[in-house]
Amino acid sequence: MGALPAIVLVGLAILSFGIVAWQFLAARRFPLHQRVADHRDAPGITLLKPLKGCDAHTLECLESWMWQVYAGPVQVLFLVQDPADPVCDLVRVLLARHPNRDARLCVFPELVGVNAKVSKLAQAESLAVHELILVSDADVRVPSDFLANLVMPLRDPAVGLVNGFYRLANPVTAAMRWEAVAANADFWSQVLQSRMLAPMDFALGAAMLVRRKALDQIGGFRSLADHLADDFQLGHRLVKAGWKVELSPVVVECLDAPSGWAAVWAHQVRWNRTIRVCRPAPYAASILSNGTLWPVLAAVAVWFTAAIPDPWAFRLLGLFAFFLLARSWMAQSLAARLAAIPGRPHSAEGWVFAMAVPRDLLGVAVWAAALFGDRVVWRGVRYRVGRDGRLTREN
Numbered sequence: 574m575g576a577l578p579a580i581v582l583v584g585l586a587i588l589s590f591g592i593v594a595w596q597f598l599a600a601r602r603f604p605l606h607q608r609v610a611d612h613r614d615a616p617g618i619t620l621l622k623p624l625k626g627c628d629a630h631t632l633e634c635l636e637s638w639m640w641q642v643y644a645g646p647v648q649v650l651f652l653v654q655d656p657a658d659p660v661c662d663l664v665r666v667l668l669a670r671h672p673n674r675d676a677r678l679c680v681f682p683e684l685v686g687v688n689a690k691v692s693k694l695a696q697a698e699s700l701a702v703h704e705l706i707l708v709s710d711a712d713v714r715v716p717s718d719f720l721a722n723l724v725m726p727l728r729d730p731a732v733g734l735v736n737g738f739y740r741l742a743n744p745v746t747a748a749m750r751w752e753a754v755a756a757n758a759d760f761w762s763q764v765l766q767s768r769m770l771a772p773m774d775f776a777l778g779a780a781m782l783v784r785r786k787a788l789d790q791i792g793g794f795r796s797l798a799d800h801l802a803d804d805f806q807l808g809h810r811l812v813k814a815g816w817k818v819e820l821s822p823v824v825v826e827c828l829d830a831p832s833g834w835a836a837v838w839a840h841q842v843r844w845n846r847t848i849r850v851c852r853p854a855p856y857a858a859s860i861l862s863n864g865t866l867w868p869v870l871a872a873v874a875v876w877f878t879a880a881i882p883d884p885w886a887f888r889l890l891g892l893f894a895f896f897l898l899a900r901s902w903m904a905q906s907l908a909a910r911l912a913a914i915p916g917r918p919h920s921a922e923g924w925v926f927a928m929a930v931p932r933d934l935l936g937v938a939v940w941a942a943a944l945f946g947d948r949v950v951w952r953g954v955r956y957r958v959g960r961d962g963r964l965t966r967e968n
Contacts, residue, residue, distance in 0.1 A: 619701035653693070715780070908922040
């Protein structure tokens with residue numbers, strides 16, 4: 574290897590660190606966990622909760638919605654496809670515990686699209702009695718003041734949808750911890766970096782609060798029933814229709830059953846392939862933000878090829894070591910900040926420091942696997958994803 578390739582790799586290492594530092598600063602500026610004191614504006618909300626199956630955390634997550642301290646009326650619809658689904662028994666327990674809540678279990682055996690989750694949402698849409706419709710995944714646990722804070726950005730009549738960040742709250746295996754670095758340190762900081770370049774034109778699916786008239790304007794949930802990235806499509810179509818998408822500073826938590834490397838790998842490839850379908854060019858360019866790959870490659874080039882003479886070579890090796898340490902520290906700092914949810918105990922997330930570099934290195938393989946191919950596995954079903962993000966079931 575000559576001097577030019579080594580110099581290029583050194584430049585990419587410096588560029589990647591600059592991007593990671595930019596993401597860190599964007600995240601530090603955001604008023605995460607900020608609460609509002611004025612809760613007088615409390616319009617009615619219908620919560621649509623699509624469910625399939627359950628685990629040890631499902632009841633806790635669902636019940637967190639029943640304990641909301643909110644001045645306005647709230648309707649809760651738990652949506653299932655199969656009346657024999659074991660989650661139905663959990664919902665019945667929940668309804669018995671909270672008899673004064675406007676909540677019920679709804680069964681929709683019909684499929685109106687390939688995306689089973691959105692199919693349930695589309696059929697439940699007509700049952701919503703309030704102007705604001707909230708969609709949330711089954712594994713999401715929320716603080717008791719979540720609704721009171723989530724509605725605040727809707728005081729601006731131009732805002733059509735409000736969403737927020739989520740945290741993987743129980744990474745109990747090494748594989749889950751590796752994945753948690755991506756969500757708890759990298760993803761939310763990347764979203765804020767993107768928002769500095771252009772207004773947000775997508776939505777994050779853990780919890781999305783949308784105006785009914787905005788939803789009707791884009792054809793309702795039924796128009797999304799064949800898409801893999803229904804949350805992205807919802808936000809994107811609303812922005813194209815003239816609405817704004819806003820971020821709430823209140824963080825929710827996702828509680829998942831323990832999973833190993835095979836399940837985490839499959840989930841990460843599906844998630845990354847979803848991003849690639851939605852944003853092909855930015856996804857391809859995202860490899861430049863890998864804060865470990867480029868310093869490591871540059872160090873190898875400098876050390877083993879003697880392309881750069883001493884003492885510059887040793888100075889550069891020291892710089893690359895600093896990049897790796899700074900990358901790990903920034904990841905730990907961001908993960909700890911995301912975990913600092915008021916009223917909940919949290920750790921310093923010290924394990925993130927040790928997991929950041931392995932996350933980046935294995936992340937290269939995930940990036941490459943998602944870059945090619947058009948098939949995903951979702952809840953045991955194999956799909957082909959078209960260029961427009963539409964799903965075709967294969968089995």
